[in-house]
Amino acid sequence: MSLRDLNERERRILEAVIQSYVETAEPAGSRTLARRFGLGVSPATIRNTLSDLEEKGYLYHPHTSAGRVPTDRAYRMYVDSLVQLAPLAAQERDQLVERILAGGSAIETVLRCAAQSLGILTQELGVALGPRLEQTVLRRLELVRVNSERLLLVMTLDGGAIRTIFVEAPGTLADEAIAEVTVVLNERLAGSSLRDIRASLADRLRDGAAQGSAARELLNIFVQEGDSVFDVPIARDEANVVLGQASVLAEQPEFASGDSLRRLLELTETRERLAELLRQRSAKPGISITIGNEHADPRLGHLTIVTAEYHAGPLTGVIGVIGPTRMPYDKVISLVNHTSRLVTELLG
Numbered sequence: 001m002s003l004r005d006l007n008e009r010e011r012r013i014l015e016a017v018i019q020s021y022v023e024t025a026e027p028a029g030s031r032t033l034a035r036r037f038g039l040g041v042s043p044a045t046i047r048n049t050l051s052d053l054e055e056k057g058y059l060y061h062p063h064t065s066a067g068r069v070p071t072d073r074a075y076r077m078y079v080d081s082l083v084q085l086a087p088l089a090a091q092e093r094d095q096l097v098e099r100i101l102a103g104g105s106a107i108e109t110v111l112r113c114a115a116q117s118l119g120i121l122t123q124e125l126g127v128a129l130g131p132r133l134e135q136t137v138l139r140r141l142e143l144v145r146v147n148s149e150r151l152l153l154v155m156t157l158d159g160g161a162i163r164t165i166f167v168e169a170p171g172t173l174a175d176e177a178i179a180e181v182t183v184v185l186n187e188r189l190a191g192s193s194l195r196d197i198r199a200s201l202a203d204r205l206r207d208g209a210a211q212g213s214a215a216r217e218l219l220n221i222f223v224q225e226g227d228s229v230f231d232v233p234i235a236r237d238e239a240n241v242v243l244g245q246a247s248v249l250a251e252q253p254e255f256a257s258g259d260s261l262r263r264l265l266e267l268t269e270t271r272e273r274l275a276e277l278l279r280q281r282s283a284k285p286g287i288s289i290t291i292g293n294e295h296a297d298p299r300l301g302h303l304t305i306v307t308a309e310y311h312a313g314p315l316t317g318v319i320g321v322i323g324p325t326r327m328p329y330d331k332v333i334s335l336v337n338h339t340s341r342l343v344t345e346l347l348g
Contacts, residue, residue, distance in 0.1 A: 128320075151166070279318075
């Protein structure tokens with residue numbers, strides 16, 4: 001059904017029911033609606049309209065209550081056709097900037113701070129998915145001696161992300177040999193994506209300009225073991241899932257029972273499934289909202305996910321919130337949209 005299936009009175013009353021239920025978590029009855037929203041019609045007329053909306057699938061009776069509660073279809077109608085986005089207060093904008101900038105400019109830090117801040121401001125569970133960094137560009141790398149038989153390879157990627165991996169060294173290496181190999185690696189690899197580096201590493205390094213025997217031996221290690229050295233775990237999406245604090249949901253009636261909160265926590269602990277769900281949304285421009293039974297996963301049947309894509313150079317990810325279907329969509333959508341733009345600016 002579309003908005004055309006409802007007359008003006010039905011639209012106004014449906015919007016009032018949704019607003020009332022979001023604010024109070026209590027089923028909305030005709031007298032309450034007449035008193036609170038000045039609909040210009042009698043409680044009896046509102047009661048008849050509520051019955052009509054229930055027949056059309058927009059409302060339902062919980063248990064024996066006289067009031068009605070919005071269905072997933074009602075929320076979908078609301079976010080698609082009725083919602084009026086709430087402008088962000090200057091204080092909220094300032095809080096977001098201050099909180100997100102507090103940890104630094106690296107991708108992981110920005111996303112972690114953004115997800116936590118978004119969760120606090122919306123009182124939902126903030127969530128973000130980092131970009132697939134295998135597609136990002138290596139800006140520079142450094143070899144650092146750990147001990148006589150081990151080096152640490154430090155890779156700086158686009159957007160400020162840092163990745164490290166240990167490399168076993170061929171006996172005791174002189175500092176000059178390590179420095180020489182560092183120069184060669186930067187000359188041959190910097191400016192390429194990690195994926196391209198893995199695919200062509202041997203060709204890039206086979207005729208490397210290292211002069212000393214120790215340097216050539218170390219360089220040969222990268223030729224022989226390059227697939228494992230540059231096959232960093234960031235290619236796994238589940239490692240890129242960032243979550244805010246689930247405790248902010250504990251005050252909401254939907255999670256008053258320990259079982260409801262436990263089911264949500266179990267879902268968030270299944271990072272692979274959550275990452276797959278979020279990655280599918282990264283290809284959708286703008287705000288993406290999935291409500292209740294619209295999710296393919298039945299474990300999400302009582303939840304809404306609101307996300308927006310952000311950009312870090314050529315890479316994309318998503319940031320948003322997970323919460324009950326009863327959420328203040330006007331405020332949440334505005335905050336998610338603003339946060340995604342802010343993250344894009346910071347990572348740009």
